[in-house]
Amino acid sequence: xxxxxxxxxxxxxxxxxxxxxxxxxxxxxxxxxxxxxxxxxxxxxxxxxxxxxxxxxxxxxxxxxxxxxxxxxxxxxxxxxxxxxxxxxxxxxxxxxxxxxxxxxxxxxxxxxxxxxxxxxxxxxxxxxxxxxxxxxxxxxxxxxxxxxxxxxxxxxxxxxxxxxxxxxxxxxxxxxxxxxxxxxxxxxxxxxxxxxxxxxxxxxxxxxxxxxxxxxxxxxxxxxxxxxxxxxxxxxxxxxxxxxxxxxxxxxxx
Numbered sequence: 001x002x003x004x005x006x007x008x009x010x011x012x013x014x015x016x017x018x019x020x021x022x023x024x025x026x027x028x029x030x031x032x033x034x035x036x037x038x039x040x041x042x043x044x045x046x047x048x049x050x051x052x053x054x055x056x057x058x059x060x061x062x063x064x065x066x067x068x069x070x071x072x073x074x075x076x077x078x079x080x081x082x083x084x085x086x087x088x089x090x091x092x093x094x095x096x097x098x099x100x101x102x103x104x105x106x107x108x109x110x111x112x113x114x115x116x117x118x119x120x121x122x123x124x125x126x127x128x129x130x131x132x133x134x135x136x137x138x139x140x141x142x143x144x145x146x147x148x149x150x151x152x153x154x155x156x157x158x159x160x161x162x163x164x165x166x167x168x169x170x171x172x173x174x175x176x177x178x179x180x181x182x183x184x185x186x187x188x189x190x191x192x193x194x195x196x197x198x199x200x201x202x203x204x205x206x207x208x209x210x211x212x213x214x215x216x217x218x219x220x221x222x223x224x225x226x227x228x229x230x231x232x233x234x235x236x237x238x239x240x241x242x243x244x245x246x247x248x249x250x251x252x253x254x255x
């Protein structure tokens with residue numbers, strides 16, 4: 001039996017030109033999605049071919065759940081408004097779900113130049129840290145297909161993760177429930193990496209604080225208390241390096 005696919009695209013009103021390109025790539029898929037959903041902070045739809053869901057405020061997990069609430073496909077694929085999927089993206093991901101134990105699948109993400117791999121095959125451990133030999137397959141929210149039955153069983157994404165670690169939290173809960181993830185090298189998405197609260201010209205200390213809150217929640221949910229401080233110190237060291245770089249570029253104040 002062929003599984004139906006709903007595609008959910010998260011959209012910020014500041015990236016309308018990106019959204020047009022993302023939708024072009026979705027409607028050009030060799031295996032057509034039976035439903036395309038855009039979850040946006042803009043109340044008025046920009047494209048009448050899609051199901052438009054208005055969500056006020058910036059909360060990635062909450063926006064994903066808003067799309068899931070009206071998704072009808074057996075599978076739900078996620079892509080961002082600043083990304084464009086290769087024509088064979090959906091068709092490449094589908095065979096993984098012939099295995100009834102697979103609850104998630106994803107593939108590589110190329111950078112804005114269309115050549116550099118921005119996100120390749122990655123694994124992670126129960127502490128959320130990326131490791132070459134980690135226990136679990138890690139997927140990126142801009143190139144990810146999930147089985148809707150698993151999403152329903154697990155209650156979707158945790159909206160307390162407004163940004164950062166929302167996918168990792170879900171994948172850990174999914175693995176604990178007996179589902180598995182699959183990596184599909186042929187399923188490629190191109191990511192323009194439009195500026196946001198933690199990257200590019202729009203980066204701000206508020207964005208980094210949001211990441212810190214997500215890490216604190218992840219530690220509380222998934223890690224033994226003995227590992228909390230280690231995880232937090234490692235995180236702070238990485239983000240301090242990124243903040244210093246942005247200060248050198250003149251994008252954040254010294255304080």
